[in-house]
Amino acid sequence: MKVQTILVILFSAMLLAFTGDGRLNKAFSANASVEQKQIKFVVKTIEQKGETEELLSEATIAGAPGTDFNIVLQDKHFKMDAKFMTDVVGVDSLAVHAALNTRRLYGYSERELPLYEEDVQDATLHAHLGDKLILLPFGQRAGDKLKIEIIPLTGEETAYLPSGAMRSISIKIQKSSPGGIINIQATRIPHRFSVEISLFENGNQIARGEADYLLKQAKEIILQPTGTGDPLAVNLTIDQFQRYRPIDQIDIQFDIHRIVRAENDKREAVALDWAGAGNLGSSLNYPLNEYGRSSGKTYSIKFTVKLASGESQD
DSSP states (O other): OOOOEEEEEETTTTEEEEEEOOOOOSOSSSSTTTEEEEEEEEEEEEEEETEEEEEEEEEEEEESTTTTEEEEESSSSSSEEEEEEEESSSSSSSEEEEEEEEEEEEEOOOOOOOOEEEEEEEEEEEEOTTOEEEEEEEEESSSSSEEEEEEEEEEEEESSOTTTTTTOOOEEEEEOOOOOOEEEEEEEEEEEEEEEEEEEETTEEEEEEEEEETTTTOOOEEESSSSSOEEEEEEEEEEEEEOOSOOOOOEEEEEEEEEGGTTTTTEHHHHHHEEEETTTTTTEEEEOTTTTTTTOOOOOEEEEEEEEETTTOO
């Protein structure tokens, strides 16, 4: 059995790893299927003191592919607020986006006031079913450690009922931290979107591009001109999906650069750190004054974000 180990250290504070050789037996798709199994996540929180480990909590979350979960854990030493967004991104690849906010008692000052250590981390990991993901919010240095283990597995139940409706998410807490508090919430919202972006000159479309996106994952689209103009590079992130009825909403963040062909594809900033919000499926329009500053023409860019083909809105 070949075991793969990958270590990633972020900001010299948090270590993330996964080990194992588990594989998906079949490709998952966004289309509902009565044969498709749920994905189950076994989540353990462990406190390590020297060579001794103590299991603080253990829980299991099971739901259709794309199920997200939040864990709030608190005891007398620390408090953790962890958010996990999961998605199947290939035949045998699972993406887990982890956002952790952890605070623990570090010691006491000379005046006997409590001192706290805080850590905020945000990262996306790729693993296979059966792999073990290990998160160390305060790093791998010697001394006491707080460790979070997550093992994604194939669930026992199908993701969809024979009627085609999605099976409900289940949460089971096998062990609760003694004297502590654990709160787990799980939901499933759309993660896959189709984005079309158009550039307009005096109201006429002169460049466009389109691509599929995953929620919270930045991706660049090149808008190819219909004439002789320069392409635009748009780095876009769909930052948030908010379920409202009857119309859902999305938040986006983006940067725009002009690719100057006459200067060996030099990139010129047109818009940096822009953001917006609007209704799913509707157009989001922004004027680009910098783009046409010396031409006397008016320019604007339009974003249209829809659910990707096969993605369920419910």
